Amino acid sequence: MLKRVATTMGFAAFAVLAGCASNEPANPSPYAQAQGTYQGTLPCADCSGIKTRLNIRNQDNTGASFTLKSTRIGQSQEPMKTKGQVLVLHDVGPNEYPLVYQLKGTNGNTIYNLLPLNSGDLKLLGKDYKQVQSNNDLTLRKVN
Template identity: 30%
Template sequence: MKKIFLILLISSFVFSCNSRRSERVMYAAPLSDMQSSIIADTKSLEETSTYEGVLPCADCAGIQTILKIYHGDGTMESHKFELTTVYKGKSPEKKFFQKGNFNLERGLEQDPNGTIYILNWNLPEEKQLYFGYNAGAPNKLYSLDRKREKNKSDLNYTLTLKEL
């Protein structure tokens, strides 16, 4: 008699656990929809801007430059860049690839709403690179000097935003 009672008790316990598990699955579906919504929102924040152009070079035909800016989720830690430069007219052509973090600074010369990208902001100042754009023309990125000013030259020190 005790064995039968024990078997009934164990089987009722097992079956009761199974019914709860199906309830959990029922409630998991809306959570999954919510998670996919969060993921979609996060991806929209992870924009990439690609600027291209040929910058002047003193001893070559020009420096083919591609700068990719990964804006991330808006936090400083998520700001990343990739810079590819190819020195044209050299034999062999020298190609350099650089990755790192960037920071943003507001104000470019007389434009308080302009933006400056400080590439390698977490490294010593001599390893930092500066690019910036005016608020009215964000598709034209200027290569800046160490004082974070546009190069005063008749040569073209700009990169152009490429539309995807």
């Protein structure tokens, strides 16, 4: 009986140590989950669309910064570059989304509110955190 208890305890200790050896955090932060590059073409009121490339960089799981390159199709060849911080908002909007990423420019203005999708992509929300009614694709697809 004593040998069986010792063996069981040995397996339990091994399982705990094996879990600690993993490089993946058990519950990655929302900032780590957002990290990556996204791209897509967002709607534009006075042009054919805004070609968008968003890069989010995780900062030690306590925050994230972003670089956004936007090119107005048919109006500009050179992308406009915007930098800032990513805020994680919980339970916001009329639908109380559990998680929304808000891009804040360096002067504190809100650039975009983005809803993470199960696919890993991000969907553009309105300033009021409501889904925008549009025939256009409002998704920035994760490319890496």
